[in-house]
Amino acid sequence: MESVFQNETVREILTRYRRIWAIGHAQSVLGWDMEVNMPREGILERSVAQGELSVLSQEFLLKPEFIELVEKAKGIEDLNEYERGVVRVLDRNIRISRSFPPEFLREMSEVTSQATKAWEEAKRSDDYSKFEPWLDRIIDLAKRAADYLGYEDEPYDALLDLFEEGTTTKDVTRMFDKLEKELKPLLEKIMEEGKVPQSHPLEKETYEQAQMEKVNRWILEKFGFPLGVRSRLDVSAHPFTTEFGIRDVRITTRYEGYDFRMTVLSTVHEFGHALYELQQDERFMFSPIVGGVSLGIHESQSRFWENIVGRSREFAGLIYPTLRENLPFMSKYTPEDVYLYFNMVRPDFIRTEADVVTYNFHILLRFKLERMMLNEGVKAKELPELWNDEMENLLGIRPKTYREGILQDIHWAHGTVGYFPTYSIGTLLSAQLYYHMKRDLNVEELISEGNFGPIKDWLRERIHRHGSIYPPKELLQRAIGEELNPDYFIRWVKERYL
Amino acid sequence: MESVFQNETVREILTRYRRIWAIGHAQSVLGWDMEVNMPREGILERSVAQGELSVLSQEFLLKPEFIELVEKAKGIEDLNEYERGVVRVLDRNIRISRSFPPEFLREMSEVTSQATKAWEEAKRSDDYSKFEPWLDRIIDLAKRAADYLGYEDEPYDALLDLFEEGTTTKDVTRMFDKLEKELKPLLEKIMEEGKVPQSHPLEKETYEQAQMEKVNRWILEKFGFPLGVRSRLDVSAHPFTTEFGIRDVRITTRYEGYDFRMTVLSTVHEFGHALYELQQDERFMFSPIVGGVSLGIHESQSRFWENIVGRSREFAGLIYPTLRENLPFMSKYTPEDVYLYFNMVRPDFIRTEADVVTYNFHILLRFKLERMMLNEGVKAKELPELWNDEMENLLGIRPKTYREGILQDIHWAHGTVGYFPTYSIGTLLSAQLYYHMKRDLNVEELISEGNFGPIKDWLRERIHRHGSIYPPKELLQRAIGEELNPDYFIRWVKERYL
Incomplete structure (x- = not known):
C-alpha cells in the first residue's frame, strides 16, 4: 500500500506525530477500560495516569520544533489533499491548545472535577x-x-x-x-x-x-x-x-x-x-x-x-x-x-x-x-x-x-x-x-x-x-x-x- | 498520610518520575487488554502504540536532567531508607537502559518478533x-x-x-x-x-x-x-x-x-x-x-x-x-x-x-x-x-x-x-x-x-x-x-x- 504522504516535511511531521497518536491510543484504552472493567478503587491511579498523559500529549503537540514544521508545511504550495488535511488538522489543534494558559487549564480541570461531584449530589437530592x-x-x-x-x-x-x-x-x-x-x-x-x-x-x-x-x-x-x-x-x-x-x-x-x-x-x-x-x-x-x-x-x-x-x-x-x-x-x-x-x-x-x-x-x-x-x-x-x-x-x-x-x-x-x-x-x-x-x-x-x-x-x-x-x-x-x-x-x- | 519522601532532590525526582509511572501504567493496561479483550486485528495498531510508549519511557528515564538529579541524590548522605530505595532502583534502571545502544535494541526487537513467529510455526509443525x-x-x-x-x-x-x-x-x-x-x-x-x-x-x-x-x-x-x-x-x-x-x-x-x-x-x-x-x-x-x-x-x-x-x-x-x-x-x-x-x-x-x-x-x-x-x-x-x-x-x-x-x-x-x-x-x-x-x-x-x-x-x-x-x-x-x-x-x- 503506497503512502498518500509524499512530501518530506509532512512525512517528518507524521513521524513525530506518531507518539502523540500512541498517547491518544493509550488514553482511549484507559478510558474504555475505566467505563467497562475497572475495579472501583482503581480510579485514583487511573486519573493520575490520564492527567499525566494529557499533559504529555499537549507538550509534544506544542514543541517548538513540531510547530515550526507545521508552519513550514503551511507554506508549501504543492501538497496533495491528504497532506493539506494533515496540516489543517494539526494547525487547528495547535491553535486551540496554545489558546489556553496552563493556569486556566488547571482551574478548568479542578472546577469541573468538583462541579461534577456537586452535580451528582445535587441531582441525587x-x-x-x-x-x-x-x-x-x-x-x-x-x-x-x-x-x-x-x-x-x-x-x-x-x-x-x-x-x-x-x-x-x-x-x-x-x-x-x-x-x-x-x-x-x-x-x-x-x-x-x-x-x-x-x-x-x-x-x-x-x-x-x-x-x-x-x-x-x-x-x-x-x-x-x-x-x-x-x-x-x-x-x-x-x-x-x-x-x-x-x-x-x-x-x-x-x-x-x-x-x-x-x-x-x-x-x-x-x-x-x-x-x-x-x-x-x-x-x-x-x-x-x-x-x-x-x-x-x-x-x-x-x-x-x-x-x-x-x-x-x-x-x-x-x-x-x-x-x-x-x-x-x-x-x-x-x-x-x-x-x-x-x-x-x-x-x-x-x-x-x-x-x-x-x-x-x-x-x-x-x-x-x-x-x-x-x-x-x-x-x-x-x-x-x-x-x-x-x-x-x-x-x-x-x-x-x-x-x-x-x-x-x-x-x-x-x-x-x-x-x-x-x-x-x-x-x-x-x-x-x-x-x-x-x-x-x-x-x-x-x-x-x-x-x-x-x-x-x-x-x-x-x-x-x-x-x-x-x-x-x-x-x-x-x-x-x-x-x-x-x-x-x-x-x-x-x-x-x- | 504524610509522605515518606522528604528530601527535596528526591521529591523533585519523583515529580519527574510520575510521567514514567503513567506511561508504565498505560503500557500495563494496553498489555492486559491485548491478552484479555482485544479483537484480533487490533494487533498492528496496538504494537505500534506499545513500541512508541516504550521509547518514550526510555527517553524520560535517560533525560540528562533526570540522570543528573539521580546522581546528585546518590551523593546525599542523610536519605531515609525509602529515599535510598528510590535512588537505588532508578540508578539501576538507568544503568541497564544506558547499556544498550539503540541499534541493538532495534535488532533485538526485530529478531525476537520474527523468532516468535518462527517458533510458533516450528512448534505447530x-x-x-x-x-x-x-x-x-x-x-x-x-x-x-x-x-x-x-x-x-x-x-x-x-x-x-x-x-x-x-x-x-x-x-x-x-x-x-x-x-x-x-x-x-x-x-x-x-x-x-x-x-x-x-x-x-x-x-x-x-x-x-x-x-x-x-x-x-x-x-x-x-x-x-x-x-x-x-x-x-x-x-x-x-x-x-x-x-x-x-x-x-x-x-x-x-x-x-x-x-x-x-x-x-x-x-x-x-x-x-x-x-x-x-x-x-x-x-x-x-x-x-x-x-x-x-x-x-x-x-x-x-x-x-x-x-x-x-x-x-x-x-x-x-x-x-x-x-x-x-x-x-x-x-x-x-x-x-x-x-x-x-x-x-x-x-x-x-x-x-x-x-x-x-x-x-x-x-x-x-x-x-x-x-x-x-x-x-x-x-x-x-x-x-x-x-x-x-x-x-x-x-x-x-x-x-x-x-x-x-x-x-x-x-x-x-x-x-x-x-x-x-x-x-x-x-x-x-x-x-x-x-x-x-x-x-x-x-x-x-x-x-x-x-x-x-x-x-x-x-x-x-x-x-x-x-x-x-x-x-x-x-x-x-x-x-x-x-x-x-x-x-x-x-x-x-x-x-x-
Missing part, C-alpha cells in the same frame, strides 16, 4: 442550590475560554467551533429558527392526529440481559459488525463508542431489564458511530486525518442508523424473528407493534429518552440557555426558571423537579458548553443523507432484505473514507453538493409521522 | 529447523547483551541480574547442585514408595466453565481478594497477573474443560502474585519503589499460595464443599481424593504441567543449557540432543518430539535468557518462608478454618509492604534473617511426599 455556585463558575470559565479562543461575532461562536469546526452561531440559529417554526405545528398535528402512539404496552415488558444480548449481537452481525475481529460489544453505564485505531473499534450498550427499545436503538446508534471509524482509509493509519471529522458528522452517522434504519418498518420486520426467539413476551405482539413502539412520540422531560420529533426541542432549549449564559450575562440562579419556561413554550410541559429539568445532563458540570447543537446537526443531517442515498439505492428494500452492504458502501464512499481531510462543511459539499438543510428532516418527519 | 537459525541469532544477541551490561565472572551473571538483582550464577549453581544431589534420590524414593499417586481419575473429569468459575471466585473470596473493588479475575490463553497500581491488580486464569486442578491452582498461584502487589505500602504510590522487587521474590509469593496453601490437605478440605456444589462428578470423590490429585508426582515432559517435585529439574535443565549457550559457545544445532540427554539424566524420560522437548517454551523466542532460574528461586523460597511462618502461626489450622488474614498479614509485614526498597537478598535478611536455603524445600518435600 434534587437540590439545585448545591450545583448553582459551581455552574456560575463554569459559566465564567466558558466565557474566559471563548475570550482565549477569540471570535468574530459572539462568544458562543468560539465554543461551538471546538466541537463543529467552521459552524457558527448564526448557522445554528438559522437551523433552529426554521425547525422551531415548522416542527412545532407539526408536533401538534402529530399529537392531534393520533396515528402515532404516545405509549405502547411493549414499554413495560421485561427481559433477561443474556437474551437481549443475543438480539443485539444478532443485529450487529446482520450489519456486518466485525465482532471479535475488529470490534467488541460491552456493557457500561452510559453507552458509547471508542476507537483505538481503524482496526479496534468498540461499542457499549446497557441493559435496563425493560423497555428493550432503549438497548436495541442505543446499540444501533453506537454501531453507526463505530462504522464511521471502521470504514476509514487504512492509508491514514497513525495520522491526524484518521477518524471522524466532527461531532455533528459523527452524530449524523449514528442517527442515520438509529432513526432511518433502526426505526423503519422494514427493520422491525427484519429483527422480529430474533426478538420472537429471544423474548418470550414477543409472541403477543406483531412486527407492526415493534414498529409503532420504536416510533412513539410523546413530549417528555428527559432528553436522552426523547423521541425523534421532540428531541430537537430539548437541544434548542439548551442552545438558547447556553447563549444567554455566554452572551447575555444570565446567572445560574435564573436558569431553572428559564429552563422550565422554555420547556413549557416548546413542549407544553413544565418540570416539577430539578432532576427532570436543569439537573438532568452532566455536560455543563463537565465544563462542556457549545456541544449540544451537534446532536441536532447530526439528526438533521442523517435525514438529508437519507434522501440523497435514496437517489442511488432502494434503502427500504435493502433494509428489509438485511442487505446492508450497499448502504455501508454508500456511506463509506461519501463520508467515511475521507476521515478528517476536509472540514465538515467542505466534506458535505463534496458528499452531496449541498450545505446542511433542515428541510429534509422536516420532510422525513412528515412522511414518517403524518 | 514440530519442525525444529524452522526455529534453529533464529535461536542462533538469539544466543548471539544474549551474548552481546551480557557484554553491554558487563559482568565479573561469566556472561550469564549479567542476564541473571536483570531478573534477580544481586543473584549470581554461582548462587544459582550452588542452589541447583544441592537440589540435584538431594532431590534426585528423593524423587526415586517417592516413586518407589508409591504413597503419592502418579495419576488420578479426577484428571479425566470434565467441567463447565461457568461452574468452575464459581469455584475460583469462591476461593478468591475466601482469600479476601477484593474482586470488583481493587481486582478482577478474567480469562486469557496464559494465566498472568498485572498491576496498574496498588488499587487495581488483576489476575487471569484459563479453563481447559477438564483436569480442574490446573485452573484452580493457577488461580491460586496468580492470587499469590496479586497479593504481593495489593499489600504494598500506599505511601509508595506513583514511586519507583512500589511493587515487587524481583521475579524470584514474586514467584515465592505465588508458589507459597499454590504449593503450601493450595496443595495442602487442609485446603482440599476447605474447598471440597464448593467443588461438590459446582462439579457434579465430585460426589464420587472425597476430600482426600482432591488432596492426592493435587499432589500427584510424575516425571513428564512439559514444564508448565510439572508437579512440585519434578518442576525444579525442568528449570535446572534450562539453566544448564542457557549457560552452555552463553559461556561455552554451544550452537542451536546441538541443543535438542543436549536437551533430551539432560531430560533423560534428570527425569529418566526422553522426548520423542521437539514439541515435548526444546520447542515447548516461548521464553527464548522472546529473547529471554536467564529468567528460568527465578522460578526455582521462588519455589525454594516459598518453603523457606513457610517454615519461618510456622514459628509464628499455626498455618494448617488457619487454612482449614479459611482464616487467611494472619497469613496475609505475616507476608505483608515481612515482604509485601517493603515494595522494592531493599534489593532481594537484603529483603530476605530483614524478613527471616537468612539467605536463600534449599534445605527447607527438601525438608518440605520429604514431609509432604514420603
Whole structure:
C-alpha cells in the first residue's frame, strides 16, 4: 500500500506525530477500560495516569520544533489533499491548545472535577442550590475560554467551533429558527392526529440481559459488525463508542431489564458511530486525518442508523424473528407493534429518552440557555426558571423537579458548553443523507432484505473514507453538493409521522 | 498520610518520575487488554502504540536532567531508607537502559518478533529447523547483551541480574547442585514408595466453565481478594497477573474443560502474585519503589499460595464443599481424593504441567543449557540432543518430539535468557518462608478454618509492604534473617511426599 504522504516535511511531521497518536491510543484504552472493567478503587491511579498523559500529549503537540514544521508545511504550495488535511488538522489543534494558559487549564480541570461531584449530589437530592455556585463558575470559565479562543461575532461562536469546526452561531440559529417554526405545528398535528402512539404496552415488558444480548449481537452481525475481529460489544453505564485505531473499534450498550427499545436503538446508534471509524482509509493509519471529522458528522452517522434504519418498518420486520426467539413476551405482539413502539412520540422531560420529533426541542432549549449564559450575562440562579419556561413554550410541559429539568445532563458540570447543537446537526443531517442515498439505492428494500452492504458502501464512499481531510462543511459539499438543510428532516418527519 | 519522601532532590525526582509511572501504567493496561479483550486485528495498531510508549519511557528515564538529579541524590548522605530505595532502583534502571545502544535494541526487537513467529510455526509443525537459525541469532544477541551490561565472572551473571538483582550464577549453581544431589534420590524414593499417586481419575473429569468459575471466585473470596473493588479475575490463553497500581491488580486464569486442578491452582498461584502487589505500602504510590522487587521474590509469593496453601490437605478440605456444589462428578470423590490429585508426582515432559517435585529439574535443565549457550559457545544445532540427554539424566524420560522437548517454551523466542532460574528461586523460597511462618502461626489450622488474614498479614509485614526498597537478598535478611536455603524445600518435600 503506497503512502498518500509524499512530501518530506509532512512525512517528518507524521513521524513525530506518531507518539502523540500512541498517547491518544493509550488514553482511549484507559478510558474504555475505566467505563467497562475497572475495579472501583482503581480510579485514583487511573486519573493520575490520564492527567499525566494529557499533559504529555499537549507538550509534544506544542514543541517548538513540531510547530515550526507545521508552519513550514503551511507554506508549501504543492501538497496533495491528504497532506493539506494533515496540516489543517494539526494547525487547528495547535491553535486551540496554545489558546489556553496552563493556569486556566488547571482551574478548568479542578472546577469541573468538583462541579461534577456537586452535580451528582445535587441531582441525587434534587437540590439545585448545591450545583448553582459551581455552574456560575463554569459559566465564567466558558466565557474566559471563548475570550482565549477569540471570535468574530459572539462568544458562543468560539465554543461551538471546538466541537463543529467552521459552524457558527448564526448557522445554528438559522437551523433552529426554521425547525422551531415548522416542527412545532407539526408536533401538534402529530399529537392531534393520533396515528402515532404516545405509549405502547411493549414499554413495560421485561427481559433477561443474556437474551437481549443475543438480539443485539444478532443485529450487529446482520450489519456486518466485525465482532471479535475488529470490534467488541460491552456493557457500561452510559453507552458509547471508542476507537483505538481503524482496526479496534468498540461499542457499549446497557441493559435496563425493560423497555428493550432503549438497548436495541442505543446499540444501533453506537454501531453507526463505530462504522464511521471502521470504514476509514487504512492509508491514514497513525495520522491526524484518521477518524471522524466532527461531532455533528459523527452524530449524523449514528442517527442515520438509529432513526432511518433502526426505526423503519422494514427493520422491525427484519429483527422480529430474533426478538420472537429471544423474548418470550414477543409472541403477543406483531412486527407492526415493534414498529409503532420504536416510533412513539410523546413530549417528555428527559432528553436522552426523547423521541425523534421532540428531541430537537430539548437541544434548542439548551442552545438558547447556553447563549444567554455566554452572551447575555444570565446567572445560574435564573436558569431553572428559564429552563422550565422554555420547556413549557416548546413542549407544553413544565418540570416539577430539578432532576427532570436543569439537573438532568452532566455536560455543563463537565465544563462542556457549545456541544449540544451537534446532536441536532447530526439528526438533521442523517435525514438529508437519507434522501440523497435514496437517489442511488432502494434503502427500504435493502433494509428489509438485511442487505446492508450497499448502504455501508454508500456511506463509506461519501463520508467515511475521507476521515478528517476536509472540514465538515467542505466534506458535505463534496458528499452531496449541498450545505446542511433542515428541510429534509422536516420532510422525513412528515412522511414518517403524518 | 504524610509522605515518606522528604528530601527535596528526591521529591523533585519523583515529580519527574510520575510521567514514567503513567506511561508504565498505560503500557500495563494496553498489555492486559491485548491478552484479555482485544479483537484480533487490533494487533498492528496496538504494537505500534506499545513500541512508541516504550521509547518514550526510555527517553524520560535517560533525560540528562533526570540522570543528573539521580546522581546528585546518590551523593546525599542523610536519605531515609525509602529515599535510598528510590535512588537505588532508578540508578539501576538507568544503568541497564544506558547499556544498550539503540541499534541493538532495534535488532533485538526485530529478531525476537520474527523468532516468535518462527517458533510458533516450528512448534505447530514440530519442525525444529524452522526455529534453529533464529535461536542462533538469539544466543548471539544474549551474548552481546551480557557484554553491554558487563559482568565479573561469566556472561550469564549479567542476564541473571536483570531478573534477580544481586543473584549470581554461582548462587544459582550452588542452589541447583544441592537440589540435584538431594532431590534426585528423593524423587526415586517417592516413586518407589508409591504413597503419592502418579495419576488420578479426577484428571479425566470434565467441567463447565461457568461452574468452575464459581469455584475460583469462591476461593478468591475466601482469600479476601477484593474482586470488583481493587481486582478482577478474567480469562486469557496464559494465566498472568498485572498491576496498574496498588488499587487495581488483576489476575487471569484459563479453563481447559477438564483436569480442574490446573485452573484452580493457577488461580491460586496468580492470587499469590496479586497479593504481593495489593499489600504494598500506599505511601509508595506513583514511586519507583512500589511493587515487587524481583521475579524470584514474586514467584515465592505465588508458589507459597499454590504449593503450601493450595496443595495442602487442609485446603482440599476447605474447598471440597464448593467443588461438590459446582462439579457434579465430585460426589464420587472425597476430600482426600482432591488432596492426592493435587499432589500427584510424575516425571513428564512439559514444564508448565510439572508437579512440585519434578518442576525444579525442568528449570535446572534450562539453566544448564542457557549457560552452555552463553559461556561455552554451544550452537542451536546441538541443543535438542543436549536437551533430551539432560531430560533423560534428570527425569529418566526422553522426548520423542521437539514439541515435548526444546520447542515447548516461548521464553527464548522472546529473547529471554536467564529468567528460568527465578522460578526455582521462588519455589525454594516459598518453603523457606513457610517454615519461618510456622514459628509464628499455626498455618494448617488457619487454612482449614479459611482464616487467611494472619497469613496475609505475616507476608505483608515481612515482604509485601517493603515494595522494592531493599534489593532481594537484603529483603530476605530483614524478613527471616537468612539467605536463600534449599534445605527447607527438601525438608518440605520429604514431609509432604514420603
